[in-house]
Amino acid sequence: MPIIATQGLSMRFGNVQAVNDLDLQVEQGQVFGFLGPNGAGKTTTVRLLNGLLEPTAGDATVFEMDVRTQGALIRRETGVLTESPSLYEALTARQNLAFYGDLYGVPQDAIAHRVDEVLERFGLDERADDRVGGYSKGMKQRLALARAFMHKPRLLFLDEPTAGLDPAAARMVVELIAEQTNSDGRTVFLCTHNLTEAQRLCDVVGVIDRGWLRAVGAPETLARQMWERIWVDLRLAAAPAESTVAGLKALPFVSAVQADSAQLAVELGSENDIADLIALLVAQQERVLAVVPRAHTLEDIYFRLQSHDEGEEAQ
Amino acid sequence: MMNKRAIRAIIIKDLRQVLANKMVWLPMIMVPLMINVLMPALLTLTPTLTGTADADLDDLSAMLAIVPAAVEPGLAELSGLQQWVLLSSSYMFAPMFLIVPMMVASIIGADSFVGEKERKTLEGLLYAPVSDGEIFMAKVLTGLIPTQVISIVTFVLYAIVVNAVGYHIMGGIFFPRPNWLPLILWVAPAVSVAGMGAIVLISSRAKTFMQAQQAAGVLVLPLVGLMVSQLAGLLFLGASTLWLVGAVIWVISLWMIWVGAKTFRRGKLLASI
Numbered sequence: 402m403p404i405i406a407t408q409g410l411s412m413r414f415g416n417v418q419a420v421n422d423l424d425l426q427v428e429q430g431q432v433f434g435f436l437g438p439n440g441a442g443k444t445t446t447v448r449l450l451n452g453l454l455e456p457t458a459g460d461a462t463v464f465e466m467d468v469r470t471q472g473a474l475i476r477r478e479t480g481v482l483t484e485s486p487s488l489y490e491a492l493t494a495r496q497n498l499a500f501y502g503d504l505y506g507v508p509q510d511a512i513a514h515r516v517d518e519v520l521e522r523f524g525l526d527e528r529a530d531d532r533v534g535g536y537s538k539g540m541k542q543r544l545a546l547a548r549a550f551m552h553k554p555r556l557l558f559l560d561e562p563t564a565g566l567d568p569a570a571a572r573m574v575v576e577l578i579a580e581q582t583n584s585d586g587r588t589v590f591l592c593t594h595n596l597t598e599a600q601r602l603c604d605v606v607g608v609i610d611r612g613w614l615r616a617v618g619a620p621e622t623l624a625r626q627m628w629e630r631i632w633v634d635l636r637l638a639a640a641p642a643e644s645t646v647a648g649l650k651a652l653p654f655v656s657a658v659q660a661d662s663a664q665l666a667v668e669l670g671s672e673n674d675i676a677d678l679i680a681l682l683v684a685q686q687e688r689v690l691a692v693v694p695r696a697h698t699l700e701d702i703y704f705r706l707q708s709h710d711e712g713e714e715a716q
Numbered sequence: 717m718m719n720k721r722a723i724r725a726i727i728i729k730d731l732r733q734v735l736a737n738k739m740v741w742l743p744m745i746m747v748p749l750m751i752n753v754l755m756p757a758l759l760t761l762t763p764t765l766t767g768t769a770d771a772d773l774d775d776l777s778a779m780l781a782i783v784p785a786a787v788e789p790g791l792a793e794l795s796g797l798q799q800w801v802l803l804s805s806s807y808m809f810a811p812m813f814l815i816v817p818m819m820v821a822s823i824i825g826a827d828s829f830v831g832e833k834e835r836k837t838l839e840g841l842l843y844a845p846v847s848d849g850e851i852f853m854a855k856v857l858t859g860l861i862p863t864q865v866i867s868i869v870t871f872v873l874y875a876i877v878v879n880a881v882g883y884h885i886m887g888g889i890f891f892p893r894p895n896w897l898p899l900i901l902w903v904a905p906a907v908s909v910a911g912m913g914a915i916v917l918i919s920s921r922a923k924t925f926m927q928a929q930q931a932a933g934v935l936v937l938p939l940v941g942l943m944v945s946q947l948a949g950l951l952f953l954g955a956s957t958l959w960l961v962g963a964v965i966w967v968i969s970l971w972m973i974w975v976g977a978k979t980f981r982r983g984k985l986l987a988s989i
Binding site for chain 1: 721722724725726728729732733736737835836837838839840841842843844845846847982983986987
């Protein structure tokens with residue numbers, strides 16, 4: 402059974418359709434990236450899945466529990482990093498974590514130990530008894546992350562975990578997420594518009610825009626679905642002969658060739674054509690030093706989806 | 717079944733927040749000391765120092781006329797100064813002891829309910845596995861517990877000061893009179909619940925602590941009205957009147973809390989962030 406399953410999940414605020422007919426499944430242990438621009442419906446979806454909002458239509462279960470009626474039970478199993486850190490700045494880091502430990506039912510005799518453990522893990526032990534108001538933005542975000550991990554949730558929601566952080570702090574937070582989520586088979590639902598972050602962390606992504614889910618799947622699967630042809634970059638020992646370039650262009654599966662001294666870029670029908678391409682080059686006495694198929698990044702996928710939507714709207 | 721541990725944790729957290737903010741806790745200590753201890757003590761003491769008891773008694777004449785003989789049987793036999801000390805300390809200043817619970821409950825309530833929104837910490841709390849009712853109850857108790865403590869401590873200090881000031885004039889310990897039992901244990905808690913109820917209702921619209929505080933300030937007016945009514949001879953705040961006034965305030969305040977509890981829902985709270 403999937404950890405998260407939604408069917409036709411929808412949420413309307415007055416005239417605004419925040420989430421529209423969302424069908425989604427997230428499996429155990431997946432790091433699921435929920436990508437979309439600001440206002441796309443990502444945060445509303447997290448709130449719906451945690452039973453904070455009641456859907457206006459459709460159904461959703463988390464750990465097979467109904468979000469409409471079992472919100473409190475669901476929230477016991479989830480940890481949420483909200484977009485703003487939601488920390489009590491007049492309290493110390495230790496007091497913040499102990500407070501949330503109490504709310505999430507961490508056994509009373511284990512709280513002090515767990516707080517120490519989490520503080521150390523997130524590199525906050527030296528400032529544990531300082532008021533959070535004096536922390537830097539990056540430290541606050543690490544503490545907010547530590548709080549989300551405090552009760553060892555089976556499902557972690559991370560809503561824009563690096564928003565507003567400087568590059569160094571953002572990198573540290575991403576590294577921490579990668580470290581902490583790789584262990585324990587924990588499922589992660591990562592909302593972000595930071596595609597580099599998603600590329601680094603996610604196994605599967607869903608792209609949402611204006612409440613509609615535009616695509617969902619592993620990045621490489623999406624890329625295959627979206628681009629039928631692939632580009633391959635080749636490095637040769639020397640610039641190819643003109644006859645070689647002409648021979649390449651004559652091949653039925655080659656649709657474009659770009660030559661720049663010893664560098665060649667060739668567009669092929671599919672990955673399967675790479676072997677035939679190499680065979681032809683070798684037959685032409687060309688010495689091939691490197692062959693690199695171009696992978697489509699999440700950014701390519703994301704913007705392709707965006708331009709596709711805009712194109713549809715224009716029509 | 718209520719999650720008592722979570723409720724206790726929220727109360728302790730909210731009180732820690734209050735204690736960490738001097739702008740919040742300082743008025744809660746200073747105002748009761750000023751209006752419930754220092755000011756009554758000075759006013760009670762003034763005639764004994766200046767010898768103007770008769771003139772001041774003229775001011776209390778309307779009130780003197782409505783004191784039932786059964787409540788203060790020996791009042792007529794007392795000297796002017798003794799009448800002044802007894803009436804001012806036991807009856808005239810009594811409504812002041814309702815202003816403090818109202819004020820303290822509304823300050824802590826505003827900090828607890830609206831401050832959570834203002835400091836952007838509400839969302840984290842709403843994601844916790846705690847029901848709306850548990851959060852609501854914790855927030856209400858956060859306001860009421862310190863209010864009762866401050867009310868009782870202020871009353872004890874007042875009793876000590878008034879007895880010390882009036883000891884030689886009255887010939888012994890004369891305070892508290894019977895009306896203080898319903899005042900402190902029945903009406904004052906009702907007023908603090910009313911203060912909380914008002915804050916709960918205001919908190920759904922107010923965006924900041926200051927906005928909530930200012931809106932709640934209106935609630936002091938009926939209490940000032942009680943004081944003026946007594947001085948004007950319209951209402952005597954004896955024990956029986958106070959039991960009745962308390963009952964009316966309890967009904968109104970519990971109604972406000974009930975309405976507040978019904979509207980305290982995660983979805984609505986999120987919309988107000």
